[in-house]
Amino acid sequence: MTRSEITFETLNAYVDGELDTPTAAEVARAVAEQPALARQVAVLSRLRSTVAQSIEAPDLTLPAPPPPRRLRMAIAASIAFALFVGGSALMATLDGPAQRDWLTPALRLHHGWSVDSAAAQQTRAALFLARYARTIPDAYVPDLSAARLSVEHVSMEGTGRDRTLLVGYGGTRGCKVSLMIFPTVSGLSEALTRHAAGRNEAYAWRSGNAGYVIVSEGMDPKRFRLVAESVRRASIEHLPVNTETRTALRRSRETSTPCAA
Amino acid sequence: MSDPRGARIEVYLKRLYGYAFSLSGNHHDSEDLVHECALRALAAGKVPIDEPAFRAWLFRILRNIFLDRMRQKKVAEDALEPEFSVPGTEFWQGDNRFFNGLTVKMEMAKLPRPQREIIALVDIVGLSYAEASRCLDIPVGTVMSRVSRARGALLQAVTRSNVQALPVRKKNGMR
Numbered sequence: 001m002t003r004s005e006i007t008f009e010t011l012n013a014y015v016d017g018e019l020d021t022p023t024a025a026e027v028a029r030a031v032a033e034q035p036a037l038a039r040q041v042a043v044l045s046r047l048r049s050t051v052a053q054s055i056e057a058p059d060l061t062l063p064a065p066p067p068p069r070r071l072r073m074a075i076a077a078s079i080a081f082a083l084f085v086g087g088s089a090l091m092a093t094l095d096g097p098a099q100r101d102w103l104t105p106a107l108r109l110h111h112g113w114s115v116d117s118a119a120a121q122q123t124r125a126a127l128f129l130a131r132y133a134r135t136i137p138d139a140y141v142p143d144l145s146a147a148r149l150s151v152e153h154v155s156m157e158g159t160g161r162d163r164t165l166l167v168g169y170g171g172t173r174g175c176k177v178s179l180m181i182f183p184t185v186s187g188l189s190e191a192l193t194r195h196a197a198g199r200n201e202a203y204a205w206r207s208g209n210a211g212y213v214i215v216s217e218g219m220d221p222k223r224f225r226l227v228a229e230s231v232r233r234a235s236i237e238h239l240p241v242n243t244e245t246r247t248a249l250r251r252s253r254e255t256s257t258p259c260a261a
Numbered sequence: 262m263s264d265p266r267g268a269r270i271e272v273y274l275k276r277l278y279g280y281a282f283s284l285s286g287n288h289h290d291s292e293d294l295v296h297e298c299a300l301r302a303l304a305a306g307k308v309p310i311d312e313p314a315f316r317a318w319l320f321r322i323l324r325n326i327f328l329d330r331m332r333q334k335k336v337a338e339d340a341l342e343p344e345f346s347v348p349g350t351e352f353w354q355g356d357n358r359f360f361n362g363l364t365v366k367m368e369m370a371k372l373p374r375p376q377r378e379i380i381a382l383v384d385i386v387g388l389s390y391a392e393a394s395r396c397l398d399i400p401v402g403t404v405m406s407r408v409s410r411a412r413g414a415l416l417q418a419v420t421r422s423n424v425q426a427l428p429v430r431k432k433n434g435m436r
Contacts, residue, residue, distance in 0.1 A: 007409075008409055008413060009405060009406060009409035012405070012408050012409040012412055013390070013405050013408075013409075016383060016389075016390070016408070018389065018390045018405065043416070044412065047365070047412060047415065047416065047419075048384050050361070050362055050365045051365060051369065051380055051384040051385060051415075052384050052385055052387075053362060054362055054365055054366040054369065054385075055278070055279040055282055055283075055381075055385055057274075057275035057276075057278040057279060058278070058288070058292070060274040060275065060278060060292070060295060061274075062267050062270060062271050062274065062299055062303075063296055063299055063300050063303070148293070172293050172297075172330075173297070174333070254296070254300075258297075
């Protein structure tokens, strides 16, 4: 086999050990006889090993395995059944009139930004957050990066006493969470109150002079509960979530199924 | 680890990261891709028994997650379609001395994603051409051609690069 018969492609396959035995033997013979080919083989071998060593992977651990498929389906079915049977009763018993007043517009606000992702990307969230957060007394917007939720949207809805700071968090697995902070506190207690309507789930509470509502659609209920509790605690303490909570948020992400939102 | 499937996946975590990095280009997304890939592999109903098929299956899962995310972000669908304009099939005439880890790493990061991907699958992950063809769903001959062109492009880029390791003067008694 002469140099003109051996292509660069063949030499690559030779270096990778991908040629059949007779062809590999012919190439080996040609390489032994022709220094120019030997140099190409040396270059490719060196490139190969340099590339192989170019990535420094961090220490990675395997996430906790999700529940078996059958169990997941059973859990999903039981949640769906509970919402179907008890949904309207839940709304009627848990929701006072004042609370029902905010649930519908809260869901509308949530869908407004979470569905229109193109608009969300255009929002210069951090800039608006700094400007708006000060306009509502006692408002505190927590960092939820431990839960892999980052701020994707910030807007001020309404004016005067009806104004609401809307902060939209987006996850890497399709989760969308809306946090609404407003100065009106009537009808809200300091305790976390859960509301569910179909696939939408919401928690509301009051902290100081600010009312908070957090809404999500399709997020794992346990995970969403933990997120809501973390935000509530942060809103009361006006402090970032502590290390313990950050760990819990991270773990909840590892053990929950991705959002269906 | 007591879970046998988990143990099979764990062996590939670092290589999955290397492949993820070649696709995403950043540490945060790479970790996330590996995490998601491991979760899906753990939850999958059927798993290939023989190791080469298992390996190709695992890396294909990661690739599909990446493609799904690209679509979610509305990035152009052809992000992973090969568009090799560099000849890459001629013998390389450059200088061997340009070769160092830093130069190769920097120039590889600048390559188009499809070229980074094929180099990563073969050189970093260590897939055979047959396994890479299963992962990418293309014929083995196409893998062979892509590897050659991608390496050719990387060699040309390394040659053009003016980044070289600084000479180190060693004194007696110093390492």
